[in-house]
Amino acid sequence: MSTEQTAGYFGSFGGSFIPPELQEVMDYLAQQFETYKTDLEFVEEFQYYLREYVGRENPLTYAKHLTDKLGGAKIYLKREDLNHTGSHKINNVLGQILLAKRMGAKRIIAETGAGQHGVATATVCAMFDMDCTIYMGAEDTRRQALNVFRMELLGAKVVPVEKGQGRLKDAVDEALGDLVQNYRNTFYLLGSAVGPHPFPTMVKHFQSIISEESKRQILEKEGRLPTAVLACTGGGSNAIGSFAHYIDEPSVRLIGVEPDQAPSLTEGVPAVLHGFKCLVLLDENGEPRKTYSIAAGLDYPGIGPEHSYLKESGRAEYYTVTNEEVLNAFQVLSKTEGIIPALESAHAVAHALKMAPTMSNDDILIVNLSGRGDKDVEQVFHMLQK
Numbered sequence: 001m002s003t004e005q006t007a008g009y010f011g012s013f014g015g016s017f018i019p020p021e022l023q024e025v026m027d028y029l030a031q032q033f034e035t036y037k038t039d040l041e042f043v044e045e046f047q048y049y050l051r052e053y054v055g056r057e058n059p060l061t062y063a064k065h066l067t068d069k070l071g072g073a074k075i076y077l078k079r080e081d082l083n084h085t086g087s088h089k090i091n092n093v094l095g096q097i098l099l100a101k102r103m104g105a106k107r108i109i110a111e112t113g114a115g116q117h118g119v120a121t122a123t124v125c126a127m128f129d130m131d132c133t134i135y136m137g138a139e140d141t142r143r144q145a146l147n148v149f150r151m152e153l154l155g156a157k158v159v160p161v162e163k164g165q166g167r168l169k170d171a172v173d174e175a176l177g178d179l180v181q182n183y184r185n186t187f188y189l190l191g192s193a194v195g196p197h198p199f200p201t202m203v204k205h206f207q208s209i210i211s212e213e214s215k216r217q218i219l220e221k222e223g224r225l226p227t228a229v230l231a232c233t234g235g236g237s238n239a240i241g242s243f244a245h246y247i248d249e250p251s252v253r254l255i256g257v258e259p260d261q262a263p264s265l266t267e268g269v270p271a272v273l274h275g276f277k278c279l280v281l282l283d284e285n286g287e288p289r290k291t292y293s294i295a296a297g298l299d300y301p302g303i304g305p306e307h308s309y310l311k312e313s314g315r316a317e318y319y320t321v322t323n324e325e326v327l328n329a330f331q332v333l334s335k336t337e338g339i340i341p342a343l344e345s346a347h348a349v350a351h352a353l354k355m356a357p358t359m360s361n362d363d364i365l366i367v368n369l370s371g372r373g374d375k376d377v378e379q380v381f382h383m384l385q386k
């Protein structure tokens, strides 16, 4: 079920390109993860909180009105938007904090860009009574003041990082510096299927619950596998979780959808970014390119190593959609199904709107709704005014 070959490598992608003192911390983390991921008590505790706190399993909803409107493939929606805190991110932060607890950590640190991963991390830290420090670029704290307040309300300490450009990259650097100094009592909780080994493998493991459920659900509802599974890709965690249990089912197409203004998989080249090798968007000077997605969660110049490999090997396909198509999909799903999707998820919906009418009504599409759109309503309001 995994395309991982030697530890941490997916073809030539992944691995770990970090200073020796950090490598020791990652080696220990990898070893602990391997120990606990099959530990019966650990697995049962994870399942308990997924059920009682996150609200799983969530439905695989048949989008009848959307299907009728488009004519063609049957569309099903995997409802990560119904999770506690409104997205798939909670699956991963829950798994990692349970691991942190087993490892004896007293303190959780994380980086956040727009604040979504920071809020998810602060949530589980409140739940498990852990000290929580979130590093956030100073510029981002000003643009996302409400998310800073949410994290503080949940009991987290938010540290604005003034260094560099005061953006996500600078926050990552500060968090890594903290980890190197405090690794004996501190756990670094990473938010997507990126970073040095073991993070991509670990994040996939915790997010695989999405396709574990959707596969069981589609077999119950339709008695067969879907034609394709679609998900948006930022760092790639909701997509790899949606794909995981279908990777070894060659009849199922795996489709990742990215913004045309952050097309790492469509236009990226192999390079090392943030301690691992993946497809990266580079500018003419060989520096990571500035990206501008309307969906904050997709604004990243790299992509998880396993997606880089799935693209290179041809097992998965990746497409881009435009802002206009995303805004249209946001409104179409709201009006036809009464579901306001996150702008990130609306990328996957936008591609489904293009694909479904070209397919037969024997075909089935599963679209992963990674999150709900409440957080984006005000932004869309302003964009539609223009």
Ligand SMILES: *Cc1c(COP(=O)(O)O)cnc(C)c1O
Binding pocket: 087, 088, 089, 116, 191, 192, 193, 232, 233, 234, 235, 236, 237, 238, 239, 297, 298, 342, 344, 345, 370, 371, 372
């Ligand atoms: C963070 C986020 C994403 C992007 O992250 P991935 O790791 O690519 O899944 C997508 N959708 C929502 C709702 C998010 O919050």
